[in-house]
Amino acid sequence: MTAHLTAANRARAEALVALYPRPRSALIPLCHLAQSQDGWLCGEAIEEIAELCGVTASDVYGTATFYDMLHLDKVGRHVIAICTNIACLLAGAYELVDHAERHLGIRCGQTTEDGEFTLEEAECLAGCDAAPCVQVNHRFVGPLDPDGFDRLVAELAAGKRRAEIPPHGVLCRIERTVGLPGAETTARSRAGD
Amino acid sequence: MLTQAPRIVTGRLDHADSHTLERYLAIGGYKALRKALRMGREAVRDEVNRASLLGRGGAGFPAGRKWSMLRQSETTYLVVNGDESEPATFKDHLLIERDPHQIIEGAAIAAYAVGARLAFVYCRGEFALGLERLTQACNEAYGYGALGRRIFGSAFSLDVVVHPGAGAYICGEETALLESLEGKRGFPRIKPPHFPAAFGLYGEPTVVNNVETISALPWIVQHGGDAFAALGVGSSTGTRLFALTGRVAHPGWFELEMAKTTFRDLIFDPALGGGIADGRALKAFIPGGVSAPWFGPGELDLGLDQDAVGRAGSMLGSGSVVVLDDATCTVRATWRITRFFYRESCGQCTPCREGGHWLEKILRRIEEGDGRFSDLDLLMDVCDNLAPGLGWPPEQTTICVLGPSIPSSIASAIRMFREEFVAHIRNEGCPFDAALTAGAGTR
Numbered sequence: 001m002t003a004h005l006t007a008a009n010r011a012r013a014e015a016l017v018a019l020y021p022r023p024r025s026a027l028i029p030l031c032h033l034a035q036s037q038d039g040w041l042c043g044e045a046i047e048e049i050a051e052l053c054g055v056t057a058s059d060v061y062g063t064a065t066f067y068d069m070l071h072l073d074k075v076g077r078h079v080i081a082i083c084t085n086i087a088c089l090l091a092g093a094y095e096l097v098d099h100a101e102r103h104l105g106i107r108c109g110q111t112t113e114d115g116e117f118t119l120e121e122a123e124c125l126a127g128c129d130a131a132p133c134v135q136v137n138h139r140f141v142g143p144l145d146p147d148g149f150d151r152l153v154a155e156l157a158a159g160k161r162r163a164e165i166p167p168h169g170v171l172c173r174i175e176r177t178v179g180l181p182g183a184e185t186t187a188r189s190r191a192g193d
Numbered sequence: 194m195l196t197q198a199p200r201i202v203t204g205r206l207d208h209a210d211s212h213t214l215e216r217y218l219a220i221g222g223y224k225a226l227r228k229a230l231r232m233g234r235e236a237v238r239d240e241v242n243r244a245s246l247l248g249r250g251g252a253g254f255p256a257g258r259k260w261s262m263l264r265q266s267e268t269t270y271l272v273v274n275g276d277e278s279e280p281a282t283f284k285d286h287l288l289i290e291r292d293p294h295q296i297i298e299g300a301a302i303a304a305y306a307v308g309a310r311l312a313f314v315y316c317r318g319e320f321a322l323g324l325e326r327l328t329q330a331c332n333e334a335y336g337y338g339a340l341g342r343r344i345f346g347s348a349f350s351l352d353v354v355v356h357p358g359a360g361a362y363i364c365g366e367e368t369a370l371l372e373s374l375e376g377k378r379g380f381p382r383i384k385p386p387h388f389p390a391a392f393g394l395y396g397e398p399t400v401v402n403n404v405e406t407i408s409a410l411p412w413i414v415q416h417g418g419d420a421f422a423a424l425g426v427g428s429s430t431g432t433r434l435f436a437l438t439g440r441v442a443h444p445g446w447f448e449l450e451m452a453k454t455t456f457r458d459l460i461f462d463p464a465l466g467g468g469i470a471d472g473r474a475l476k477a478f479i480p481g482g483v484s485a486p487w488f489g490p491g492e493l494d495l496g497l498d499q500d501a502v503g504r505a506g507s508m509l510g511s512g513s514v515v516v517l518d519d520a521t522c523t524v525r526a527t528w529r530i531t532r533f534f535y536r537e538s539c540g541q542c543t544p545c546r547e548g549g550h551w552l553e554k555i556l557r558r559i560e561e562g563d564g565r566f567s568d569l570d571l572l573m574d575v576c577d578n579l580a581p582g583l584g585w586p587p588e589q590t591t592i593c594v595l596g597p598s599i600p601s602s603i604a605s606a607i608r609m610f611r612e613e614f615v616a617h618i619r620n621e622g623c624p625f626d627a628a629l630t631a632g633a634g635t636r
Binding site: 032171 | 278281282283285286317318321322324329331336340341354358361375379395436438439440479515521526530533536537539
């Protein structure tokens with residue numbers, strides 16, 4: 001099997017696996033790592049994650065499909081998620097979704113032809129004091145009214161928010177720099193699922 | 194009534210740099226951990242027991258008792274539950290982003306008290322900034338000597354791993370969270386035997402505590418359990434972080450002394466909610482997350498008191514209060530809440546997987562004007578299959594409480610606003626503003 005992760009990401013992946021008493025616990029963090037490289041979770045990444053975690057590719061696939069943040073199909077560079085749950089509904093979230101769909105020319109769950117934007121209707125994002133709550137690549141940008149939405153889309157398309165909003169899939173830009181001093185005894189000796 | 198109670202978990206949040214180690218240390222940070230290490234495990238547990246700290250995640254189980262139920266084993270794990278996703282709840286999100294060191298310090302105190310050498314902070318995946326802040330705090334805490342080997346020169350060593358979730362409400366349920374932490378789908382485990390205290394992470398005894406619960410520990414160690422228990426009334430001790438949302442003038446978070454403040458204060462006091470938005474009237478409110486049965490204006494004078502709210506037939510739950518005004522369509526609100534549960538059901542148990550699906554379909558057709566008069570009985574019948582008797586707390590028909598929580602809003606809305614459902618069916622459409630309901634179709 002040829003490696004899909006870059007050398008740097010492969011090293012990060014191995015460090016992640018070493019953090020846990022059992023390698024499979026790193027499965028979700030590794031899926032996020034692969035998404036940070038590719039923007040989504042491709043078949044080759046799934047194969048490599050399986051190998052790193054000591055499970056089958058179908059185990060990884062079966063787990064990944066359970067979680068909303070893990071994308072088994074390509075998504076846009078900017079995934080715009082609008083919450084429509086109760087607090088946001090009461091603040092006009094569905095009106096914002098209608099506007100967003102018209103403005104981008106796509107329905108929720110779809111990606112624009114240029115691959116720039118994917119629109120998602122989200123469940124509560126725990127930002128309810130700024131309803132209607134909107135995230136782009138999991139960075140909070142709300143509350144937004146229709147005009148604010150149009151400005152946001154224009155800024156994203158022009159690359160003006162890159163410092164604040166990395167490409168889709170990049171979740172945590174701070175790397176763990178501290179080791180697990182007791183890892184040799186507490187972690188690896190307990191392996192086996 | 195607003196009291197002069199100290200802000201126990203939000204004390205630093207007025208500072209813009211409250212998430213940094215510098216600010217944390219400037220306001221007493223990590224002194225409680227040093228004190229705990231000098232006191233000894235038993236003394237720390239005594240203080241937490243004396244505080245009568247109730248878990249702040251939703252179930253309200255006493256934290257001290259949770260610790261005392263651990264099965265004896267060589268390996269014990271601590272897991273901090275930061276997978277906050279109960280709709281309209283955003284308190285843990287706030288604490289994770291704005292005071293991550295308080296969580297690290299609280300986790301170290303808890304781990305020391307229960308004898309854990311490895312702790313996980315399970316942070317909801319959608320909190321990208323929160324994950325960055327927690328990771329940074331973790332790095333800094335190791336550098337400062339508050340984590341790692343021989344903490345502050347003591348014999349106690351602890352490693353902390355910040356673990357990201359990936360978007361699944363059910364992983365807030367503690368056994369589903371443990372499955373997720375083991376790299377699997379978030380399927381809740383059958384209890385017994387899988388109480389985390391007995392068979393938790395990797396089958397070992399595990400304490401799972403909510404972020405806000407953990408965040409209160411440094412204060413309790415510093416000031417003593419008695420000082421915490423002196424706040425509040427009865428079993429509702431200390432302060433609690435409430436999230437107020439919906440149709441109020443000032444949505445936001447408020448740390449309030451337990452039981453002393455009423456729902457009326459929270460919603461109407463000018464220093465808190467400031468009344469109903471746009472000068473409209475209160476129709477109903479959801480007192481503790483969308484899993485909770487609703488209250489009407491008649492319950493406004495209840496205190497924010499776990500026991501009193503329980504006796505009145507609902508719960509303080511996750512500490513979130515959602516206000517519905519007289520312009521809110523309760524059919525639409527109920528449909529949206531039900532749609533959430535339907536989407537987030539893990540699919541293991543038939544009553545939840547199928548029941549949630551059908552309840553959502555029936556509510557949607559009523560809202561869209563295709564309802565039948567028999568639908569009201571049908572809704573109540575399906576609800577009764579999910580939580581027989583429709584009492585409170587609900588009877589269990591499923592592995593976890595997600596399924597039996599679905600009827601809460603539906604039964605509340607039908608009991609309180611039956612005429613509104615009837616009007617939808619009779620008029621073949623939503624009697625509220627047509628523009629407002631446009632989006633409800635076809636989704």
